[in-house]
Amino acid sequence: MKSYRKELWFNTQNRVEYINITLQVNECLKESGIKEGLALVNAMHITSSVFINDDEGGLHHDFTVWLERLAPHAPTTQYHHNVGEDNADGHLKRQIMGREVVVAVTGGNLDFGPWEQIFYGEFDGRRKKRVLVKIIGE
Amino acid sequence: MKSYRKELWFNTQNRVEYINITLQVNECLKESGIKEGLALVNAMHITSSVFINDDEGGLHHDFTVWLERLAPHAPTTQYHHNVGEDNADGHLKRQIMGREVVVAVTGGNLDFGPWEQIFYGEFDGRRKKRVLVKIIGE
Amino acid sequence: MKSYRKELWFNTQNRVEYINITLQVNECLKESGIKEGLALVNAMHITSSVFINDDEGGLHHDFTVWLERLAPHAPTTQYHHNVGEDNADGHLKRQIMGREVVVAVTGGNLDFGPWEQIFYGEFDGRRKKRVLVKIIGE
Numbered sequence: 497m498k499s500y501r502k503e504l505w506f507n508t509q510n511r512v513e514y515i516n517i518t519l520q521v522n523e524c525l526k527e528s529g530i531k532e533g534l535a536l537v538n539a540m541h542i543t544s545s546v547f548i549n550d551d552e553g554g555l556h557h558d559f560t561v562w563l564e565r566l567a568p569h570a571p572t573t574q575y576h577h578n579v580g581e582d583n584a585d586g587h588l589k590r591q592i593m594g595r596e597v598v599v600a601v602t603g604g605n606l607d608f609g610p611w612e613q614i615f616y617g618e619f620d621g622r623r624k625k626r627v628l629v630k631i632i633g634e
Numbered sequence: 635m636k637s638y639r640k641e642l643w644f645n646t647q648n649r650v651e652y653i654n655i656t657l658q659v660n661e662c663l664k665e666s667g668i669k670e671g672l673a674l675v676n677a678m679h680i681t682s683s684v685f686i687n688d689d690e691g692g693l694h695h696d697f698t699v700w701l702e703r704l705a706p707h708a709p710t711t712q713y714h715h716n717v718g719e720d721n722a723d724g725h726l727k728r729q730i731m732g733r734e735v736v737v738a739v740t741g742g743n744l745d746f747g748p749w750e751q752i753f754y755g756e757f758d759g760r761r762k763k764r765v766l767v768k769i770i771g772e
Numbered sequence: 773m774k775s776y777r778k779e780l781w782f783n784t785q786n787r788v789e790y791i792n793i794t795l796q797v798n799e800c801l802k803e804s805g806i807k808e809g810l811a812l813v814n815a816m817h818i819t820s821s822v823f824i825n826d827d828e829g830g831l832h833h834d835f836t837v838w839l840e841r842l843a844p845h846a847p848t849t850q851y852h853h854n855v856g857e858d859n860a861d862g863h864l865k866r867q868i869m870g871r872e873v874v875v876a877v878t879g880g881n882l883d884f885g886p887w888e889q890i891f892y893g894e895f896d897g898r899r900k901k902r903v904l905v906k907i908i909g910e
Contacts, residue, residue, distance in 0.1 A: 497635050497773050497910050499808040501878055532637040533770055534674060536810060536874050540885025542825045548733050549680045549725055554714035558722050559729075562705065567838065576830035584834050587825055591835075591869055593729055595824050598674050598736055598874055600768035602639055607766060609678025628883060630876035632809055632909065633770065634635050635773050670775040671908055672812060686871050687818045687863055692852035696860050697867075700843065731867055736812050736874055738906035740777055745904060747816025771908065772773050 500528030500631040503540070508621030511569075514556050515616040517546075517627065521599075522606060524629045531604045533633015537614060538596035540626040543586030545593035545617035563589045563619075586619035593617045601633055638666030638769040641678070646759030649707075652694050653754040655684075655765065659737075660744060662767045669742045671771015675752060676734035678764040681724030683731035683755035701727045701757075724757035731755045739771055776804030776907040779816070784897030787845075790832045791892040793822075793903065797875075798882060800905045807880045809909015813890060814872035816902040819862030821869035821893035839865045839895075862895035869893050877909055 502524050506515060521537055537546045549555065567588035568574075575584030597614060600607035616627055640662050644653060659675055675684045687693065705726035706712075713722030735752060738745035754765055778800050782791060797813055813822045825831065843864035844850075851860030873890060876883035892903055 497809075499878075499909070501876065501883070533635075534672065534768070534810065536876055538874075538876070540888065542885075542887050547729065549729070550715075552715060554717060555722060555725055557714045558726070562726055566704065566842065576833045577826075577828060579830060584831060587831055588834070588838055591823065591825070594732065594870065596874055598676075598734055600639065600674055600676070600766055602637075602768070607639070607768065609680075609764060609766075611680050612678065626885060628876055628885075630810070630878070630883065633637070671773075672810065672906070685867065687867070688853075690853060692855060693860060693863055695852045696864070700864055704842065732870065736814075736872060738777065738812055738814070738904055740775075740906070745777070745906065747818075747902060747904075749818050750816065771775070 497632060498530050498634060500530060502629045504627040505624060506616055507624045508618045511621050512560055513618045513621055516551050516613055517616050518614045521614055521629055525606060525631060528631045530601055530631050530633040533601045533631060535599045535601050535631045536596060538628050540628050543583050543590055543620035544625055545590045545595060546597055546627060547593045547617055548597050548612050548614055550611055551613045583620040589619040635770060636668050636772060638668060640767045642765040643762060644754055645762045646756045649759050650698055651756045651759055654689050654751055655754050656752045659752055659767055663744060663769060666769045668739055668769050668771040671739045671769060673737045673739050673769045674734060676766050678766050681721050681728055681758035682763055683728045683733060684735055684765060685731045685755055686735050686750050686752055688749055689751045721758040727757040773908060774806050774910060776806060778905045780903040781900060782892055783900045784894045787897050788836055789894045789897055792827050792889055793892050794890045797890055797905055801882060801907060804907045806877055806907050806909040809877045809907060811875045811877050811907045812872060814904050816904050819859050819866055819896035820901055821866045821871060822873055822903060823869045823893055824873050824888050824890055826887055827889045859896040865895040
């Protein structure tokens with residue numbers, strides 16, 4: 497069994513942002529030389545997500561509006577977590593969008609359906625944060 | 635390390651539907667000959683889910699009502715994604731229900747608790763869509 | 773390829789409770805002797821979760837309030853599942869918080885970012901329930 501590990505770093509301009517990381521994960525896979533196995537891609541921080549969905553700007557707008565309705569940022573005083581912090585909503589939003597994805601590796605490729613793309617979802621950005629790519633297989 | 639791959643195809647009668655796929659995943663596992671490892675089961679489409687919960691009709695009704703409250707289909711114009719499409723809500727519902735499950739394989743069986751069953755959750759059906767089963771191990 | 777399996781048992785005092793299980797999962801990893809691979813940690817029951825987030829009491833209070841708003845326990849009669857049961861809300865809450873986490877194993881350690889901690893999330897407690905730890909690798 498082979499294993500491969502890489503960290504991807506991000507520093508978003510905005511508090512909430514979605515970054516398509518499919519190409520970077522694919523480069524990791526090529527670098528790993530693994531042909532058959534599983535690729536784990538996870539946020540290493542607890543106010544961000546890695547998820548798979550559509551690379552469509554309208555939908556990303558919809559995600560932001562929807563998550564803000566389900567877990568509003570303001571008023572920040574509504575959350576007990578917000579003592580010297582203001583990111584409680586980011587911890588909640590991340591639970592809806594998920595921490596990680598596990599992707600099948602087949603024939604040396606990410607084994608995706610037609611529209612699947614991997615995103616880093618940031619809910620408390622404007623500072624350096626990381627994603628972990630771990631691939632195991634042969 | 636062995637690896638196994640299979641696609642399961644579905645074409646639901648309704649826009650929203652839940653299909654118990656536990657038996658089909660179990661057949662895949664038997665076919666794979668893998669005794670110890672991990673089974674990944676994921677939707678290959680971005681308006682559907684694979685999740686584990688109870689095989690109980692009342693609960694499935696509750697899921698549908700609840701998801702409709704959290705991410706309503708109508709009015710479809712409320713979503714920026716819905717330009718020539720009407721399935722933005724399906725992309726949101728899938729985030730709550732999840733894209734994939736990873737199940738332990740132990741002694742040649744899906745290593746489940748007493749009530750765990752695997753479901754395909756469709757939120758934009760009435761057309762052909764796929765689930766991927768990928769199993770690795772020995 | 774090595775594989776390792778262990779069940780962790782819990783019996784919470786309250787209906788809703790969060791238990792930090794990071795140390796126990798770490799002990800499993802040491803016991804397994806696996807240095808490189810993937811660790812799956814999943815609830816074996818369908819009204820509980822395993823998730824990764826912050827070990828901070830204020831945030832856990834916020835989770836409870838938030839989940840109660842998104843999927844209220846009462847009135848229990850609002851759910852079709854609640855015929856002779858009252859835990860439909862637990863099935864819904866578990867979908868938001870997730871069934872499982874997959875954690876990279878690197879150099880014999882759980883490969884975590886600075887604040888990542890693994891929790892058992894109980895939404896229908898006061899009885900014995902289990903978490904499965906399955907680790908594969910070398």
